[in-house]
Amino acid sequence: MAATVAADDLWSSCTTSCGNISIPYPFGVEPGCYRDGFNLTCDRSYQPPKLFLGDGATEVTDIFVSSSTVRIRSGYMNISDDLVVLPSGAGGGDQLANGTAWGAGLSPGGPFILAEERNELAVVACNMQVLLLGANGGGIVSACSALCPPQLNNNGSSTPEQRVGCCQATVPLGYASYPVQVRKLNGAATRTNIFYVAERGVNYTISTATAEDAPPPALPAVLEWVIGGATSTCPVDAPAPECRSSQSYCQNSTAEGHRGYICRCKAGYDGNPYITDGCQDIDECLYPEFYHCYGECKNIPGGYQCNCPAGYTGSASARNGCKDIDECAHPDVYQCYGECRNLPGTFECRCPFGTHGNAKKKGGCISVKKSYTALGVGLGVGVGSALLLLLRKARKMKEKFFRQNHGLLLQQLVSQKADIAERKIITLEELEKATNNFNKTHEVGFGGHGTVYKGILGPNVVAVKKSKIIIQKEIDDFINEVAILSQINHRNVEAPWVFLSHHLHTKGASKLSWDDRLRIALEVARALAYLHSAASIPIFHRDIKSSNTLLNDSLTAKVSDFGASRYISLNRTEVTASIQGTMGYVDPAYYYTGKLTDKSDVFSFGVLLIELLTRKKPSIFTCNDGSVVAQFHSLLIQGNLVRIIDPQVTGEDDGRVQEVAELAARCTRLKRQERPTMRQVEMELESLQAHNAEVWKCNQHHIMGQCVTTGAGFFTEETSRQFSMEEEILLSARYPR
Incomplete structure (x- = not known):
């Protein structure tokens, strides 16, 4: 524990970036700031400064602690004409070798190797085959042949094609370096031929037309690292000392070319497992689309909860998976003993006409006629007081909804000069009449916040959007749309037509x-x-x-x-x-x-x-x-x-x-x-x-x-x-x- 605290304290005074590249532990520049084998060099003679592995042979462009990978710049290698001729191999042709191996100046003992399945061999040549061999020259790891088929002339004869050929092949096994063999095929043309080991999935253009004047640029390649030697594995009954975060764990390396282990953050956490408290909880609710939460999201340590809003049921992890509950179909469950009206996410329950009282209580609706059998004057005063209270309550509710639904903004929009169209607030009754009570035959489409209906409002054909979920965010978005549309006057903006x-x-x-x-x-x-x-x-x-x-x-x-x-x-x-x-x-x-x-x-x-x-x-x-x-x-x-x-x-x-x-x-x-x-x-x-x-x-x-x-x-x-x-x-x- 003392060693861990000392390392964390020391790291606070170490160089944490070089140019625009962050330097996370276990990497470091100054002595004492890095784990053995993870030292870096920041060369400030460049503008901006450049970062290199070890003593400065291999340039680093990215470090990804969460995946234990490093992106480097991988230069090309020439396939020259003065290669040593070796005996013919299986498949024919002269087998050539340049006496060197592809590598990024990495130590055979680790901790870095070429990331398996993340890189490819890319050859730009004419009638050449390049082979990458395994450790100590044993076995072919990857190979591809760049061919230039002959071109037929008008007289029927053939001449060598002058266009350069190219090929790509995945490198499935990771080593620190690869011995290289080259074979000439069909009489290779005398020209500049090159090959790379580069990251898969990256688009690049390689041209040899001007290679002698302007050499092709370096391409990205991906290295991975492992901790420990060839026989090292994760401790069985104890945490790995390198995995310092409380939310991290040790994972044995799956690389074929190198044994050892790495540290990972637990599921639901992200960050640097090599430092104390480096793995931080991911707030999945900030990325609802990615984590498939289309309802109400609640972040919890190491995960999240996703539920349908109140009044809805179904699967909140599926788009449109939350369906409105028809509370009126289950009056006993939702305790409505009067007239029930289903609303999006809720319901309305009231006593039938001619009665009054509490419709959510069995027997709670009392006939108005029967209630008159009580003391007349007292009842009259009581009813009058109740009506006054109801009127005050209704006024307060109206004021509340006016503020909640941005009534002041709507009033300002209506009061502005009507230079676009007559801005006015239309009642719900008018909209229901215009859309035949929002009949399905009037539906013309579905927006992000509700259903769009075609309506007839006087002499005008209009589009009416009805919100599908009555929550504050939907109200805010709807008012935002109203405000923006009220400012727009363009012939190609908004109309109730077909999508x-x-x-x-x-x-x-x-x-x-x-x-x-x-x-x-x-x-x-x-x-x-x-x-x-x-x-x-x-x-x-x-x-x-x-x-x-x-x-x-x-x-x-x-x-x-x-x-x-x-x-x-x-x-x-x-x-x-x-x-x-x-x-x-x-x-x-x-x-x-x-x-x-x-x-x-x-x-x-x-x-x-x-x-x-x-x-x-x-x-x-x-x-x-x-x-x-x-x-x-x-x-x-x-x-x-x-x-x-x-x-x-x-x-x-x-x-x-x-x-x-x-x-x-x-x-x-x-x-x-x-x-x-x-x-x-x-x-x-x-x-x-x-x-x-x-x-x-x-x-x-x-x-x-x-x-x-x-x-x-x-x-x-x-x-x-x-x-x-x-x-x-x-x-x-x-x-x-």
Whole structure:
């Protein structure tokens, strides 16, 4: 215990960061600040400073204590022409070896090894096979062959293909280094050939066309660490001394190439298990979508409780799983012995006409006529006093609900100059009459906070939204939507029409032509550009999607559902906000940082563009291809969009589909600064509308002398990794839903 306290006290005076990289224990820079084998070097000659393992041979870019991994920069290795020729191996060809091994300057005794199944061998060469061997040169761990098939000439003869070849193969076993063997296949071309060991799932572009002038950059690779030697395991009847947090535990390493153990935080906790109190309770209620809680969430140490609100029953872990209880169907259980009226989440119980008293008590409703048999004068005074008390109580209740339902704000909105439409407060009786008592035949859709009905109010057709859950948060969101809509005056904002999603996701051919879809995209872009930069106070919508885009009979588009929208001050560009929106459309940067900007709406609009092009729902996820957005980016880079574009659009393509696809890709880039503004999007779509379709004929693009590899993320060849591995695991876990 004394040693543990001393280590924690010492750590408080140690270097905790280098450049923009945090340095958590067991790592450290100064002597005494790190566990044996976990020393780092912070080289401040760079701007910003760079962090290196040990004495400075391997650059570190990320440290993830919770997963016991480190991300490093892995350089390429040349496959030179002066390699030593060895006897032919099985399979033919000259077997070559460069006399070295791939490694990151790691010690064979640990604690670091290449993370198993997290990295791949990537070869960029022409007719070359590269093999990674196991420890001490025993057995093939990974191998792949980069081929350049011959190209037929016009006269029928063949010549070697001048394009570079590439291949990738997973590295399943983790070692500190790997002896390398190389084989020439089919007479390898004399050129610069290289290979990497790099992290799987990372998009990168490798080019050898200018390798001699500008060597290819280093790529990320992932190392994992273990504690103890080859025979070390977790203590059986005692806690591991390295696992200092009270909410941590010891776990034996599963790596094939190295034995030992690591420390982990217990389920429901996250942080650093190697320091006292390092594992902190996760507040699952802050991430209800991720933990599937759609009711009332209560955080508890190491977990959470999720229940349906009072008056509802069912499964709170399923979307729309909480169903309203019809208390009137069980009068004895809910003690209603009068006239019962079911309400969302509650019920109303009162004595029938001609009686009075307590309807929740058996025999509690007394006939008014019988009650007159008592002393007349006394009864008259009593009834008068009771009526006076009831009137006072009703007035107080009215004042309470007026404040609770933001009556002052509604009064201010009504009192403003009616320059948009006549603002007025409409009674419930009028709304019930307009919607035929909220009849199901009047339903036109479902918003995030309730059901939308078509209503006839005098000469006007109106949209009426009825809340599905009467809780304060729903009331606040509803009033927020009313306030925002009262400030908006744009022809492409709000209307009681049919949802765009109904047109896109019906069976068979869609009613929407390519021209219709492009025009709808422009109208939505105009509405968002207006909200961002032309409204009196800038507004971020936060829930752009096809089911919030309405179409009338002439297919004119309107943006609807402002329940999640937020005002933002004119002098600010972002606001911190709780995560709202629909998965598949939500900006990942907003989801993980809570920072809402105008570029969050741009991302959602880009997803809508992809949906218009493909007729695929953004929430669709497959194990092989990932999300629809990920598939779209990958196929766009490969020049193979025809695999995902709606055949109806392909058949009507007038040359503008490629331009719109590239615009959608820019809108859905992970880095916000690389996305256009909605005003720029609007101008580009207007330009596409204005020009003759022949001007927008797409050119065929051929990538010569390049190897383009793609992973499961949203990256293009110009972008780099932005999120940590833990964040990307969460990202990939969320998008299938």
